[in-house]
Amino acid sequence: MSQQIQVSGLDAYYGKHKAIEDISMTIEPQSITAFIGPSGCGKSTFLRTLNRMHEVIPGARVEGKVLLDGEDLYAADVEPVSVRRMIGMVFQRPNPFPTMSIYENVAAGLRLNGSKHSKSELDGIVETSLKGANLWNEVKDRLNKPGAGLSGGQQQRLCIARAIAVQPEVLLMDEPCSALDPISTLAIEDLMMELKNKFTIVIVTHNMQQAARVSDRTAFFNLAGQGQPGRVIEMDETTRIFTNPAQKATEDYITGRFG
Ligand SMILES: Nc1ncnc2c1ncn2[C@@H]1O[C@H](COP(=O)(O)OP(=O)(O)OP(=O)(O)O)[C@@H](O)[C@H]1O
DSSP, X not given: OOOOEEEEEEEEEETTEEEEEEEEEEEOTTSEXXXXXXXXXXXXXXXHHTTTXXXXXXXXXXXXXXXXXXXXXXXXXXXXXXXXXXXXXXXXXXXXXXXXXXXXXXXXXXXXXXXXXXXXXXXXXXXXXXXHTTOHHHHTTOXXXXXXXXXXXXXHHHHHHHHHHTOOSEEEEESTTTXXXXXHHHHHHHHHHHHTTTXXXXXXXXXXXXXXXXXXXXXXXXXXSTTSOEEEEEEEEHHHHHHSOSSHHHHHHHTTSOX
């Protein structure tokens, strides 16, 4: 299920404003890749180019290539909706559908994709997805209660269950723990470590310890200069980025000297 992403020469614009420039990288399957860097350098923008969410913003566009196991995601005959099914996303604020039950929240992704499942098939997928998101034991007796009634950490795991229910290849996570307390954060981090056995995971985080704890590889983003687009300054094994980075800007950032 887990697939490799190869990006080459990618630029992304908001209207005339070029937000990121000339990004090339390989994101390996069955691993966690972290994007770190100061605010506004384009980490979230880049993440959204990987599943064609960027172009949803009016005037926003992308140049360059994104390949998922060799398939060009921006080829003329590729449907953005199918890309978003293969490459799921989890956002900063847990965003369960507020009026839907826990069960319906997990089933929602499948229904939106037009999948036709019998009730017992759907029950099985909901259970497997909630188990996969380490939430099943906490909610199995209240599947018909509103998703909005869960704690923040549980809601985020519900959103992860919703994302994995459609069996994506890749999970993109944009600061998934920034609205959570430390205990819920550790639960999500543990979950990410389990999920990487099945999915390619990419996470944007401002939390250096988190990047160091969970990720296999880390990319450091920064602006090319004041008013310039964001770029990848350095990408390497996480242990190397945090112990012996090649670039001074990376070292300054991870040691808290700027950003
Ligand atoms: N919807 C938008 N419309 C116009 N410009 C945008 C939009 N979203 C982001 N930008 C601009 O694109 C640039 C990169 O923003 P982005 O949010 O990707 O950075 P980031 O590194 O993820 O920041 P943060 O760490 O604060 O989330 C910034 O200059 C930002 O102002």
